[in-house]
Amino acid sequence: MVCAALAMRAHEEVSFLHANYGQRTQNRELKSFQAICDFYRPTIRKEVDITWFSEIGGSALTDNSLKIRDYESSDLVPNTYVPFRNANLICAAVSWAEVWAASAIYIGAVEADSSGYPDCRKVFFKDMQAVIDSGTLDRTKIKLLTPLIDLSKAEIIRLGHELGAPFELSWSCYRNDDLACGTCDSCVLRLRAFSEAGLKDPIPYLER
């Protein structure tokens, strides 16, 4: 959402693309997407169905037989890693961008303060840019932009706050649809970031 706010500030026309990939909180994330679209009013709002992800398993986000663990500080990639997810998201976006003749794709990935997912590393996005350049028509010129990649999550919260991003409409929890759990990786990193930024997270959390 903060990335979308940056794109809205930088361009006359912006379209929003949302992926339903069979994640546990798919319905909640879609609701957030729609609310954020109502707020920013992009030129085009589009959902893409890549729910085949829930068939492959291998990730606790898309496979209900795997448990989403509470946050633990570790160098290991957690089981919420969805195999090659960001590559699939970006490739879908490139197909649309080529037809829409868009000049750039924004994605809000973060390297430093993420969970060690390989497809959040800067080198991955650099390599992806090469694929976009070689795999599309010669007239197509799409820049893959990751404006948040070097920021900490606390810096992203501060930036979103400055840009007036509607944090109350966003959703990060891996587990729940109604009250965020507060203990999964995504909640813990989010809450810590709000705390470091000296701001209050406006979404509702489970009482603990």
Added chain:
Amino acid sequence: MVCAALAMRAHEEVSFLHANYGQRTQNRELKSFQAICDFYRPTIRKEVDITWFSEIGGSALTDNSLKIRDYESSDLVPNTYVPFRNANLICAAVSWAEVWAASAIYIGAVEADSSGYPDCRKVFFKDMQAVIDSGTLDRTKIKLLTPLIDLSKAEIIRLGHELGAPFELSWSCYRNDDLACGTCDSCVLRLRAFSEAGLKDPIPYLER
């Protein structure tokens, strides 16, 4: 199919992945996929639904409002180009391959004798390999193989013939499901290749 025959010869275990991407001949291609699976008996046979492609338009293969033109020799990329299709296919395959712990992905793309699609160029697959390496887990080692990339279509027919590939089960026509049209790019290049290889194409064509 010839690429699958090569993979079957090179590995103990091979799985086949088929994409339904909303192409006109989707049902016919799926029927071919199933028949080829019955012939080769892969370890896993899997269909992936990426029919969102038919929503973006921009290609005569997936957008029924665009006409599939007869073959013309030209340096222009024809309107059957599906934007960034091969990248999406490969990324889906990588997600599965990572979960299956597969060592390689085979794709039967051809550069020299193709229709000028950017995502059939060798440089595209080289760049894609880099993305696979940087965007997956460190323990994941997947080689993207394009064993047909430098062959002419006639050489591919000869190779398939040597390998005993069941050409009668394959389908290439862009337009039709029952009798191949014989005049679209895909039919013309296929027929020319069989002719150059001195073999008869066993699939049925429209009388002309």
